Amino acid sequence: MIFQELVLENFGPYKGRQILNLCPGQNQQTIILFGGLNGGGKTTLMDALRLALYGHRASCSTRGSLSYPEFLKQCINRQAQASTIELSFQQTLNNEAQATEFRIYRTWTEQISGRDTLKVTVNGELAPDLAQKWDERIEDLLPLGISRLFLFDGEQVGELADRDVLPQSVTSAIRSLLGLELPDRLSADLDVLTTRKRKALATTQQQAQLSDLEQRLESQEQERRSIKKKIAAIQQKLDKAEEKLRQAEERFLAEGGKIAAEQSQQEQQHQQARNKADDRRAALREVAAGVLPLALIQPLLKEAQIQAQQEIRQQQLESAGELLKERNQALLQFVRSLDLGTKQLKQIRSFLAKQEKEVSQEKEETWLGADVDTFHQLTNTLQYGLPHQCQVATEHLKQLQTYQEEIETIERYLATAASPEMYDKLVQQVRQAQAQVVSLKADREHSQRLLDQAEQTLARTGQELMDYSKLAIERKNDEHTLAAIAKVQDTLKVFQHKLKLRKLNQLESLVTECFLYLLHKSNLVHRVQIDTETFSLSLFDCEGQAVLKHRLSAGEKQLLAISLLWGLARASGRQLPVAIDTPLGRLDSSHRKNLVDRYFPQASHQVLLLSTDTEIGKTEVKRLRENRAIAREYLLKYDRTKHQTQVKSGYFR
DSSP states (O other): OEEEEEEEEEETTEEEEEEEEOOOOSTTOOEEEEEOOTTSSHHHHHHHHHHHHHGGGOOOTTTTTOOHHHHHHHHBOTTOSEEEEEEEEEEOOTTOSSOEEEEEEEEEESSSOSOOEEEEEETTEEOHHHHHTHHHHHHHHSOHHHHTTTEEEHHHHHHHHHOSSOOHHHHHHHHHHTTTHHHHHHHHHHHHHHHHHHHHHSOHHHHHHHHHHHHHHHHHHHHHHHHHHHHHHHHHHHHHHHHHHHHHHHHHHHTTHHHHHTHHHHHHHHHHHHHHHHHHHHHHHHHHTTTGGGGGGHHHHHHHHHHHHHHHHHHHHHHHHHHHHHHHHHHHHHHHTTTOOHHHHHHHHHHHHHHHHHHHHTOOOOOSOOOHHHHHHHHHIIIIIHHHHHHHHHHHHHHHHHHHHHHHHHHHHHHTOOOHHHHHHHHHHHHHHHHHHHHHHHHHHHHHHHHHHHHHHHHHHHHHHHHHHHHHOOOHHHHHHHHHHHHHHHHHHHHHHHHHHHHHHHHHHHHHHHHHHHOSOTTTOSEEEEOTTTOOEEEEOTTSOEEOGGGSOHHHHHHHHHHHHHHHHHHHOOOOOEEEESTTTTOOHHHHHHIIIIIGGGSOSSEEEEEOTTTSOHHHHHHHHHTTOEEEEEEEEEETTTTEEEEEESOOO
């Protein structure tokens, strides 16, 4: 199938008649790119596609609980009184040499209440009979049940990514795509045939008994369906309640509720930190009472040490000078006794006088008056005492700074705590939401037990009906028919089980292949497994260990959801267009690059992308253009003053 042209006339914000060529290009140019800001008409285009194809059965974004006539009336442009949608597409079947061209016209007005007017042409010729049976025909071309797998938006992908259990609409689409509904239909047809045979063979009394059993069976089936609907309704309420609880918990955290709850503990830690800081200050005062203040005049102390050393040397020289003078006097007396000559005696006196003079010349100024003990005490203070005290003071200061930072951190933390009134309000909101979730879960579990009981009762009645049919049937040929039906039913169950396993194994391989192809963490996940009943996904690494889904980032979860949709599309074997609204929500740059390079160009033979300028921006559109993946580009230009959207050629600039 290939969408060729979409015509919007006074539909939503699209004023007048606007024509969009949707044909893909040649050489793998599969992408039709639509750019538009939020509220500019992108989702309206998706609604137009669904509405054109399915009419009153279409799941449109803005319909909600509106009736179909009311919804159509709301879709008419506010400056017009009638609206028209035209969609043309080609469909090529395996046994057809040429493609068949269909064109759908849907028109409605404000004055005429009720449904729209539908016209269908085939290869340019009006086909009124086909228009009357269009709902059946479109089911052969693009079944409504699987359309959500080909026409989807970022919100749907986000829902698939966040939920552990797939929605009922998706599981139904999976069953339809994989052909798992055919055995169910055949089994139901065989049940109808069995009932007819029983009635044909039974006597009046037996017919009455059979009718009673069938009425019981029908009543029990209605009860089972009623309970299932109730469970579905409860589940919807539970999803909303859990979302409300999540918002209440986030608000509790954001507005300081958690901090207020921990205030007593934080204040205790704050007081402990203050006490430790006071202890460090006391220790610093104790250190400061010693020699530590001398560190402020350490250069002066070193000068005093040098002066003291010089004065002590001067004292030593003076003492040595006195001793030298006494020794020289004794030496002169001794020399005189040797009867030396006058010249020699003068020389000796001159030499001794010179020595005394040299000693006296080394005399320096003394103003400190230091003695040896003072010098030693000062030296010991400078070399050992003062450095040790400085080290101790530094350690105390570091500890004091650490405690002070802790005090400031706690004070900032406590400053964001909610007030008592706000705290009580936040706690009440969380408790109310928790109570609602607990109540709904209890209701769901109770309803599930009732459903289990109803299904057991239904199974017993069905078995009773089957047992009765065996006793009531006397004609051999009809017995043979019913026996054959029973065998066929058993065989059908085996066939259905094996078909499901084969199809799911194929789907698991495709989803795993798609996920690993899109994921840039090649070692995170090795295999994707699909549950045979709920179709929920489980992940396993290379060692066969389960990879919990919460370990995945939001972007990786979205890639997993896209991989599921992509794998389903490939497993279906149907060549259908893919339309994606808001395609790159919650993805980082790396995941976006993988989608742009690997998914969009290969998602289908025709891909309609409806994006804002923040999703597919300049970088992404440049990559798509360089890869020659884009066939056409449109810009949905919305005029806020006129509340109108015009379709322009080109993308955001």
